[in-house]
Every structure is written in structure tokens, then in C-alpha cells.
Amino acid sequence: MKLLGILLVFVCTFGGLIMAAGMEKAMHLIQGVILPATPAETVIIMGCAIAAFLIGNTMDTVKYTMKYFGSLVKPIAYSKDDYIELLSMQFTVFKLARSKGFLALEPHVENSHDSDLFKQFPKFHGNHHALDFLCDYLRIISLGNEDPGQIGSLMDKEIEQIAHHEHHPGHAVHHMAEGIPALGIVAAVLGVIKTMASISEPPEVLGKLIGSALVGTFLGVWLSYGIFGPISQAMTERADSEVLYYKIIKVGVLAFLSGAAPQVAVEFARKALPHNVQPGFNELEEILNELPAPT
Numbered sequence: 001m002k003l004l005g006i007l008l009v010f011v012c013t014f015g016g017l018i019m020a021a022g023m024e025k026a027m028h029l030i031q032g033v034i035l036p037a038t039p040a041e042t043v044i045i046m047g048c049a050i051a052a053f054l055i056g057n058t059m060d061t062v063k064y065t066m067k068y069f070g071s072l073v074k075p076i077a078y079s080k081d082d083y084i085e086l087l088s089m090q091f092t093v094f095k096l097a098r099s100k101g102f103l104a105l106e107p108h109v110e111n112s113h114d115s116d117l118f119k120q121f122p123k124f125h126g127n128h129h130a131l132d133f134l135c136d137y138l139r140i141i142s143l144g145n146e147d148p149g150q151i152g153s154l155m156d157k158e159i160e161q162i163a164h165h166e167h168h169p170g171h172a173v174h175h176m177a178e179g180i181p182a183l184g185i186v187a188a189v190l191g192v193i194k195t196m197a198s199i200s201e202p203p204e205v206l207g208k209l210i211g212s213a214l215v216g217t218f219l220g221v222w223l224s225y226g227i228f229g230p231i232s233q234a235m236t237e238r239a240d241s242e243v244l245y246y247k248i249i250k251v252g253v254l255a256f257l258s259g260a261a262p263q264v265a266v267e268f269a270r271k272a273l274p275h276n277v278q279p280g281f282n283e284l285e286e287i288l289n290e291l292p293a294p295t
Contacts, residue, residue, distance in 0.1 A: 002072040002234055009226040029211075037191070037212035041219050044187040045180060053176045065169035071238035072231065078245055080277045082123050086245070087266050087284060088291055089121040090252040093138070094262035096294035102142040109135045109142065117294060127245075133158070134249055141257070148257040155250045163243045170235035177228035184220015188213050248272055263288060 018026040054062065078086075096104055096117070108115040112135045118125045125131060137151060145151065191213025198209055252269035260268065263285075270284055279287075 002075055002230075005230065006072075006227065013222065013226070033208060033211040034215055034218075037215040038219065041184075041187045041191075041216040044190065045183045045216065045220055045223065048183050048186070049176050049180050052179060053172065056175070057172050061168050061172055064165075065172055065235075068169035068235045068238060069231070071234045075234055075238055075241075076277070077238060077241040078277065080279060082245075083248065083273055083277050084279050084284065084287060085121050085123050086248060087252070087269055087279070088287060089118070089124050090249070090256075090269060091262050091266045091288050092117065092120070092291055092294045093134075094252070094256045094265055097256070098262055099294075102138070102146075105138050106142055109138045120292075129162075130245055130249065133246055134253070137253060146257055148254050151257060152250070152254050155253070159243065159246050159250065162246055163239070166239035166242045167236060170232050170239055173228060173235060174232035177224045177232055180224040180228060181217075181220040184217050184223075187216025187220065189216075191216055244274075 014026075014030065017029070020026075021029065057065070093105065108117045112118055112131050113125075113128075115125075118131060137155065140151065140154075191209070195206060195209040195213055198205065201209070248269050251272045252265050255268035256262065256265035266284070266288065267281070270278060270281070273279075
């Protein structure tokens with residue numbers, strides 16, 4: 001859908017030009033003015049924008065931003081099936097802790113990457129950051145701190161740090177998008193300087209030079225609001241979906257620490273999910289009833 005949106009930006013822009021000027025005139029403008037000026041204007045605008053992006057961000061952010069361009073293909077990090085697996089994992093962990101105590105989780109927590117319990121849930125097991133996040137708190141709880149207030153406060157601080165890290169690519173691209181229109185003006189001014197150097201040319205030549213200069217302004221505004229601004233928003237939405245996974249872990253753990261039964265704690269976590277990825281109560285209950293007894 002995101003890629004379709006980008007395609008529609010192109011179609012609507014040049015389709016509107018054709019509707020306004022007519023096919024023959026529009027093709028003359030595109031082939032005679034816009035396309036010849038586009039390479040040089042693009043180098044000025046996008047070259048400076050990328051350079052500013054590199055100046056203003058760390059190499060870690062640059063690499064992570066490249067990864068986040070995948071949000072155009074997969075806008076949501078986790079599907080409904082992924083959350084069903086997460087809730088099933090939480091139920092299994094809580095059931096083992098309720099029946100045998102938190103110390104029974106110690107072998108799984110201390111060697112989580114080889115744990116047979118976590119290997120039952122491959123998507124969660126393969127998410128090393130989420131796995132470590134849960135195990136760190138299970139370790140603290142098993143050491144004797146079962147205060148939901150303290151655990152919840154510590155979780156909130158860590159989730160805030162995770163959110164800051166995940167949102168950084170979207171913020172970085174957003175700042176770049178905000179600067180692109182100004183860089184378009186820079187390209188246009190350079191085009192005007194070029195035009196003024198040819199002031200003795202006939203009107204038809206000057207008109208073409210002025211039109212080429214204005215391509216810089218057009219590209220700056222168009223790239224900012226039509227391409228990179230929406231991409232930054234898509235990255236932010238993807239980051240929100242990444243952070244939600246940790247929030248669901250938090251809701252389940254805190255509900256269980258507050259005294260809820262395993263299935264009730266999982267229900268708290270289920271209700272915290274948005275409707276587009278939230279399994280139904282009966283659907284989840286059937287899945288939980290079919291899970292093997294934890295050991």
C-alpha cells in the first residue's frame with residue numbers, strides 16, 4: 001500500500017499537469033524543461049539533503065534508517081499471529097511460575113537462547129531484544145522483587161529508551177524532509193543566477209532558463225511533502241508497532257505480579273492490543289487450552 005501511494009504521487013502530479021496543459025503541451029514541458037533540468041537540480045537538492053543527514057546523525061542511526069525503509073513494504077512489525085504466539089508464551093511462563101514458583105524459570109532465564117520453553121515460540125525466541133527484555137525482568141523477580149510498582153516503573157524507563165531508539169530513523173528523515181524545500185530554493189536561486197548571466201538571450205531562451213530554474217523549487221516541495229515526509233511518517237508508525245510488542249509484555253507481567261491468574265494476565269495483555277491485531281477471546285482461549293504443560 002505504501003509503494004502504491006508513492007506511485008500515485010507520480011501519477012497524480014504528472015496526470016494533473018497533462019489535464020491542465022493538455023497532452024501535447026505537457027509533454028513539451030516535461031521533455032523540454034523538466035527532464036533536462038531534473039538531474040542537476042536533484043544532485044543539488046538530494047545531494048545536500050543526504051550530506052546534511054550524514055552530518056546530523058551517527059553512523060548507527062544512518063544504518064538503522066536504511067533498515068527502516070523496509071517499512072514501505074512491511075508497515076507493521078508484528079501480525080496477529082505474532083501476538084497470539086507472544087500471548088501463548090506469556091501464558092506458558094506464567095503457568096510454570098504459578099505452579100512451581102519463579103525459581104522454576106531460572107534455567108530458562110539464564111540460558112534463554114537454548115531454552116526448550118522459549119523455543120516453542122520461534123518468532124519470540126528469534127527476537128533477541130524482546131527475549132532479553134522479558135528474561136531480565138523474570139530474573140529480577142526470581143531474585144525476590146515482586147513489587148509491580150517498582151517493576152512497572154523500571155519497565156517504563158526501558159521502553160521509553162527503546163521507543164527513542166526506534167523512533168530516531170523517522171525523526172531523522174522528517175528533519176531531512178523539512179529541509180528539502182529550502183534546498184529546492186537554493187537550486188532555484190542558482191538557476192536564476194545562470195539565467196541572469198544569459199540576460200541578453202531572446203525571450204524564448206530566457207523563458208526556458210527561468211522554467212528550468214523553477215524546477216528546483218518544484219522538486220524541493222514535491223520531494224518533501226510527496227515522498228520523504230510520508231516516508232518519515234511510515235517509519236514512525238513502524239516504530240510504534242515495534243514498541244507495542246514490549247508494552248504487551250509489560251502489561252502481562254504486571255498483571256501476573258499483581259495476583260492475576262495466568263489466563264487473566266494474558267487477557268489483560270490481549271485487551272491492550274489494537275483491534276487490527278487483537279485475537280478474539282474464544283480464539284485465544286482455544287489456543288491456550290491446547291498448549292502443552294510447561295516443564
